[in-house]
Amino acid sequence: MTADEEIPTIILEDLGFDDFFASGRGQLGLGDFSMARVTAEYRGSYKVKNTGGEYLAKITGRQMFNSSSRQDYPAVGDWVAISALGAGQAVIRGVLPRRTIIKRKDINKNKIQIIAANIDTAFVVESVDRDFNINRLERYFAIATDGGVKSAVVLNKTDLISKEDLDFKLAQLKNRFGGVSIIPASVKTPGGLDGLRASISGGKTYCFLGSSGVGKSSLINTLLGDNIIKTGEVSQSTGRGKHSTTNREMYFLGNGGIVIDNPGMREVGMADASAGIDSSFDEITALARKCKFNDCSHIHETGCEVLLAVKSGKLDESKYLNYIGLKKEAAHYGMTELEKRQKDRKFGNFVKKTKKGLREYGYKDY
Numbered sequence: 001m002t003a004d005e006e007i008p009t010i011i012l013e014d015l016g017f018d019d020f021f022a023s024g025r026g027q028l029g030l031g032d033f034s035m036a037r038v039t040a041e042y043r044g045s046y047k048v049k050n051t052g053g054e055y056l057a058k059i060t061g062r063q064m065f066n067s068s069s070r071q072d073y074p075a076v077g078d079w080v081a082i083s084a085l086g087a088g089q090a091v092i093r094g095v096l097p098r099r100t101i102i103k104r105k106d107i108n109k110n111k112i113q114i115i116a117a118n119i120d121t122a123f124v125v126e127s128v129d130r131d132f133n134i135n136r137l138e139r140y141f142a143i144a145t146d147g148g149v150k151s152a153v154v155l156n157k158t159d160l161i162s163k164e165d166l167d168f169k170l171a172q173l174k175n176r177f178g179g180v181s182i183i184p185a186s187v188k189t190p191g192g193l194d195g196l197r198a199s200i201s202g203g204k205t206y207c208f209l210g211s212s213g214v215g216k217s218s219l220i221n222t223l224l225g226d227n228i229i230k231t232g233e234v235s236q237s238t239g240r241g242k243h244s245t246t247n248r249e250m251y252f253l254g255n256g257g258i259v260i261d262n263p264g265m266r267e268v269g270m271a272d273a274s275a276g277i278d279s280s281f282d283e284i285t286a287l288a289r290k291c292k293f294n295d296c297s298h299i300h301e302t303g304c305e306v307l308l309a310v311k312s313g314k315l316d317e318s319k320y321l322n323y324i325g326l327k328k329e330a331a332h333y334g335m336t337e338l339e340k341r342q343k344d345r346k347f348g349n350f351v352k353k354t355k356k357g358l359r360e361y362g363y364k365d366y
Contacts, residue, residue, distance in 0.1 A: 202256025
């Protein structure tokens with residue numbers, strides 16, 4: 001760039017800011033602070049970006065104290081109010097309301113984990129190799145739909161199979177997910193990402209989801225036109241790409257599109273995603289409305305329209321079994337949360353009774 005050329009200026013709209021977030025800013029009384037978007041999350045800090053540049057930011061102790069769960073903390077994709085401290089440092093003063101959210105249950109800790117916030121479309125990446133799994137896609141659809149996010153399938157590494165095999169897999173996906181966009185992709189063939197590029201619009205935010213080794217980072221690198229994200233080589237023993245992304249991070253494409261890379265997920269645990277499951281399996285949901293009993297579990301009841309559809313072949317058995325499994329998982333999580341709340345209420349009543357007893361014995365501080 002020559003001295004006569006102007007450095008392009010960035011406006012908040014380039015980062016995804018719009019009237020929805022402007023309204024949230026006003027409602028929370030954060031008009032005196034600068035707005036910034038969280039582009040990466042590290043242990044104990046966040047990278048944020050706004051019209052002034054990039055900052056390494058931390059939340060205040062008061063925010064930590066007032067947070068009831070990890071969901072109250074900032075996440076990649078969030079809009080936050082900040083105070084710049086200089087030397088590339090900032091303090092996060094508040095988090096604006098989220099328009100959409102993608103979250104899952106942490107399998108090991110039984111807690112909610114936020115994957116990303118304020119996403120317009122989730123690109124669920126599945127590779128055509130031997131790890132190809134249609135049921136897994138429905139898990140991602142459920143958690144995306146539950147958070148208000150539209151989903152699309154990116155069928156990656158199409159260069160690894162013949163045209164006949166590719167057509168067969170595309171037919172499988174279209175038969176199972178008729179209303180979902182399915183985008184074939186390959187970073188190895190000329191024009192292999194034309195369909196994906198055409199699906200990305202300026203000012204919109206896209207989150208790439210999928211298992212380790214399906215090629216999410218390679219796709220984003222190719223879209224960026226640079227090897228910004230470190231990728232792993234293909235394993236000789238499994239034939240699959242090795243997982244390399246360790247942090248969620250946001251990147252900005254030349255056409256104005258905003259993309260988020262995510263670490264591969266071995267398990268996609270269902271949190272409180274019952275609504276998302278019902279929306280993702282709308283065919284089954286429609287059948288369930290015709291069941292004889294309102295509380296039909298669709299497993300053994302007489303007069304169950306879902307079971308009749310499976311037996312007649314009208315409903316794909318694999319899809320049905322996946323639906324039942326996801327519903328059970330979501331119900332189990334919901335029961336766990338209910339038990340937690342009941343336990344909290346019991347503890348709260350215990351504290352109240354204890355304080356009352358102490359006051360009766362003359363302890364005025366209580």
